[in-house]
Amino acid sequence: MREAFHGQLEQLGHELTGMCELAAESIxxxxxxxxxxxxxxxxxxxxxxxxLDEAGRRCEEHASTLLALQSPVATELRTILATIYCAVKLERMGDLAAHIAETTRRVHPERVLPPELEGDFRTMGELGEHMARRLSGFVSGESAEGGFAELRHSDDAVDALNASILGAVTGKDWPHDVRTAVNLALLARFYERFADQAVSVSRRLEFAVTGTLPE
Incomplete structure (x- = not known):
């Protein structure tokens, strides 16, 4: 009976890994x-x-079924509860990537980004993708030693880029129109929130392993 239960927990991990990969590919x-x-x-x-929304629904339903029909002990309970929490956050990461895509679609065929800020947005995208793929590795069993701290450093880098972009679009020397400034401010915020959600997932995964929520 416990072997079957542990097999279900392993399957739950595979489902969450798939969600992490979908979030990484989306950004x-x-x-x-x-x-x-x-x-x-x-x-x-x-x-x-x-x-990603459908995968999240299946993952949450699977985790809820395990809670209802099994008797998980402390570590198992943390894993199941962390999975439910993380699935919600990963769905939100997909939503944020979709907001970025919606902006591109709305402005098309024009370009959203002025050339001087393309590098900043490319870097934010690369950082977000890297963070999501690191989450996938943590869930699938890769060593997380130093990894959670690494994600927090990446989040700090995204925060800094967000602040830099906001400073540029609100500065008195801004050379473009107001619509462009608003679009860029929103886009930077979407990337910043994507990274924040990734950190939230990493904190809950760390809790599942250690039993203590990191500060």
């Missing part, structure tokens, strides 16, 4: 769409967001 494609003004990529992100 990768959303950034590509943004940088290249690629409508097809933007549409793909929106399609993948539906897939």
């Amino acid at each position: 990768h494609l959303a950034t590509g769409a943004l940088l290249e003004a690629d409508l097809a990529l933007a549409e793909q992100v929106l399609t993948d967001d539906v897939r």
